[in-house]
Amino acid sequence: MKRPSMYPAHEASLKAFTELFNGVRDRLPLVMQIYQTENFRDDGVIVHTRTGKRVAFDWEKRDRYFTSGRFAYRTLWQFERKIKKDEIGLSLQCDSDETAVLVAWHQDWLQAPVQRRSLRQDSPGKVVEAVRETRHFRIYPYTEIRAFRKMIHRALTRGLFDHRVFEESGSSS
Numbered sequence: 001m002k003r004p005s006m007y008p009a010h011e012a013s014l015k016a017f018t019e020l021f022n023g024v025r026d027r028l029p030l031v032m033q034i035y036q037t038e039n040f041r042d043d044g045v046i047v048h049t050r051t052g053k054r055v056a057f058d059w060e061k062r063d064r065y066f067t068s069g070r071f072a073y074r075t076l077w078q079f080e081r082k083i084k085k086d087e088i089g090l091s092l093q094c095d096s097d098e099t100a101v102l103v104a105w106h107q108d109w110l111q112a113p114v115q116r117r118s119l120r121q122d123s124p125g126k127v128v129e130a131v132r133e134t135r136h137f138r139i140y141p142y143t144e145i146r147a148f149r150k151m152i153h154r155a156l157t158r159g160l161f162d163h164r165v166f167e168e169s170g171s172s173s
Contacts, residue, residue, distance in 0.1 A: 006061060006063065009061050009063070010059065010060065010061045013059075013061040013094050013098050014034055014043060014044070014059045014061075015034065016098060017032075017059075017092075017094060017098075017101065017142075018032045018033075018034050018044070020142060020145055021046075021145060021148075021149065024145055024146060024149055026146060026149065028149050028150065028153045029048055029049040029050045030046060030047070030048060030049065030149055030152060030153060030156075031046070031047050031049055032044060032045075032046050032047075033045050033046075033047060034059075041085055041087060041088070042056040042057060042058055042085065042087055042088045043057060043058055043059040044056070044057055044059070045057065046090075046152055046156075048153070048156040048157065051156070051157075053156045053157075053159075054156070055089040055090050055152070055155065055156065055161065056087045056088050056089055056090070057088065057089070057090040057091065057092050058082055058085075058088050058090070058091050058092070059092050059093075059094075060091070060092070060093045060094075061093070061094050061096070061098070062093050062094065062095060062096055062102075063096050064096070064120075066093065066094075066095040066096060066100075066102060067095050067096045067097055068095060068097055068099055068100070069095060069099055069100035069139055069141050070095075071095075071102055071137075071139060074135060075133040075134060075135050076102065076104055076133060076134055076135075076137045077117065077131045077132070077133045078091060078104070078106075078109050078131060078132055078133075078134075079129055079130070079131055080114055080129070080130035080131060080132060081129075081130070082106075083106055083109050083110065083132060088106055089105065089106055089107070089161050090103065090104075090105060090106065090161075091103070091104045091105075091106065098142070099141060099142055100139050100140060100141045100142060101139070101140050101142070101148065102137055102138070102139050103137060103138050103139075103140060103148070103151075103166075104134060104136065104137040104138075105136070105161050105162045105163060105165075106161075107161050107162040108134045108136040108137075108162050108163050109132040109133075109134050110132070111134075112132040112133055112134055113132070114130050114131070114132055115130070115131055115132065115133070116128055116129070116130055116131075117129060117131050119131075134163075136162070136163030136166070137163075138151075138166045151165055151166065
């Protein structure tokens with residue numbers, strides 16, 4: 001994350017979401033683990049505890065364009081610098097009021113061409129960054145955390161780490 005002003009909110013929202021995810025009482029053998037030390041790569045993993053299969057994720061709390069489960073755009077951009085990190089398979093972005101999570105698979109971004117965009121960050125003005133965009137993302141309200149967990153379980157058991165796993169989950173975008 002290149003927005004130091006967001007670090008405290010980022011960390012707090014990730015901790016709260018992890019507690020929500022791990023607090024669900026169902027039969028799915030899943031656990032979300034977050035790293036206690038910043039590694040500047042990924043933020044944690046979701047593990048299928050019976051098989052050991054896992055998917056690493058990048059977490060972000062959005063303070064713009066995503067509020068109360070509503071994302072302002074039809075496509076989602078991701079920085080190329082994040083997509084290049086082979087160990088990350090999943091992007092999780094919570095909305096500004098922590099009521100929903102936007103989910104996108106890195107494999108879907110890899111199908112799109114790299115573009116250069118002028119983007120806002122913490123520093124004054126804008127910075128030009130390489131990005132990719134996708135229409136393949138889903139929004140899961142926190143009240144539907146079970147649907148999110150089912151989708152992750154399907155992805156890990158089937159080895160399906162792209163938008164096709166959404167088609168079976170019944171979630172909305």
